Amino acid sequence: MLKYYIKVLIRHLLKLFWIFPIDNKKIYFQSFSGKSMNCNPWYIFKYMYEKYPEYKYVWLLNHKPNEKLKNITYVKKNTLTWVKQVITSKIIITNDGFPTFIPYLKKQLLIETWHGGGAYKKCGNANNNGNFKSYYPPNFQYYISSSRKFTEVMSLSNKLDKKVFLSIGMPRNDIFFNKKDIEKNNIKFRNKYSLPQDDLVVLYAPTYRGSAQASYFTNELDVLKAKDALFNKYCRNVVFLFRGHHTLSNSNISKKYDKDVSNYPDMQEILCATDVLITDYSSCMWDYSLLYRPCFLFTPDIDEYIKDRGFYTAPETWGFPISKTNEELVDKILNFNEHHFIEAIKKHQNTLESYEEGIATQKISDYILNYIN
Numbered sequence: 001m002l003k004y005y006i007k008v009l010i011r012h013l014l015k016l017f018w019i020f021p022i023d024n025k026k027i028y029f030q031s032f033s034g035k036s037m038n039c040n041p042w043y044i045f046k047y048m049y050e051k052y053p054e055y056k057y058v059w060l061l062n063h064k065p066n067e068k069l070k071n072i073t074y075v076k077k078n079t080l081t082w083v084k085q086v087i088t089s090k091i092i093i094t095n096d097g098f099p100t101f102i103p104y105l106k107k108q109l110l111i112e113t114w115h116g117g118g119a120y121k122k123c124g125n126a127n128n129n130g131n132f133k134s135y136y137p138p139n140f141q142y143y144i145s146s147s148r149k150f151t152e153v154m155s156l157s158n159k160l161d162k163k164v165f166l167s168i169g170m171p172r173n174d175i176f177f178n179k180k181d182i183e184k185n186n187i188k189f190r191n192k193y194s195l196p197q198d199d200l201v202v203l204y205a206p207t208y209r210g211s212a213q214a215s216y217f218t219n220e221l222d223v224l225k226a227k228d229a230l231f232n233k234y235c236r237n238v239v240f241l242f243r244g245h246h247t248l249s250n251s252n253i254s255k256k257y258d259k260d261v262s263n264y265p266d267m268q269e270i271l272c273a274t275d276v277l278i279t280d281y282s283s284c285m286w287d288y289s290l291l292y293r294p295c296f297l298f299t300p301d302i303d304e305y306i307k308d309r310g311f312y313t314a315p316e317t318w319g320f321p322i323s324k325t326n327e328e329l330v331d332k333i334l335n336f337n338e339h340h341f342i343e344a345i346k347k348h349q350n351t352l353e354s355y356e357e358g359i360a361t362q363k364i365s366d367y368i369l370n371y372i373n
Helices: 002-019 039-051 080-087 148-158 171-177 179-192 211-218 223-234 267-273 284-289 302-308 326-334 338-352 360-372
Strands: 023-030 056-060 072-075 089-094 109-112 142-145 165-167 200-204 238-242 276-279 295-298
Touching: 002 080, 023 039, 023 080, 023 360, 039 056, 039 089, 039 171, 039 360, 072 080, 080 089, 089 360, 109 360, 142 148, 142 360, 148 165, 148 338, 165 360, 171 179, 171 267, 171 284, 171 360, 179 267, 200 223, 200 267, 223 238, 223 326, 267 284, 276 284, 284 295, 284 338, 295 326
Parallel strands: 023 056, 023 089, 056 072, 089 109, 109 142, 142 165, 200 238, 200 276, 276 295
Antiparallel strands: none
């Protein structure tokens, strides 16, 4: 209750910023609370920045940008400059909720892109034992949805009207519908890490569990056994990559892998170069399924995970081969049937009623332009 009243007080104090008018040509972006410029907000930004240079673009970034773009304003979180930029922006785009202590105005358009598709592990209030916590202010307008099932579960989890959900797919996944973009990013990523084009690139990308559990379960994967099985299956030199969840420190875990790509900014570019994905409950499996490439789920803690967190849909309906042990994973790799796998993935996408068509970025940009105009 104390935190609640402090937020209310801060919200009222920050109304002083209402003396600054909203700039109808200003668009504000943030991804993972300012950790990076990536995910869905990045793909919307790239499209609009190139096509509509006359607009003003603001990015929340808590460190120096790797490459400073022209005519971009960068701000740090929890500064007065940041508050001013948010309150004076016509459009506000995020992928991880909105700070509810900011006194947003009705004239502003607030867009949630979220950072995962499909309908897998429970998140937000669905995993909060009924203790509802709102991440969305009263005048919140749009929530991008990747599928009908996503709309259904996220509207319930966040107590949002289904009308706010836009059935357009995720902007970051448009890349997987363009063969030229896939190949361009495949070459870009492999060149970055000096990976030959004929190497079999295998990515292990486990999801968030919490810092105490993450190291234990991530280390259960026997990289050498999996590597041998993949070499025997595909008869290609195997390069095993590791990408840890952005909220965790993975320095000790990643040492047994050929390369740690946790700091590479764009997951979609990595997926373009990935020949085989191994994950557990991460929604990256949804993104990767659009490529119809082999994907295996290594889930030694699935029974405990179900008890502690749970899933929106049953794992056996996802279409990806599931293994609880390293021995099972080796067996699933050696006996992988591509035809059966593709059919299972298509069924999974149809069951969730996918909205992914490769035009989400254009559609959300049209919504933005219509609102501005």
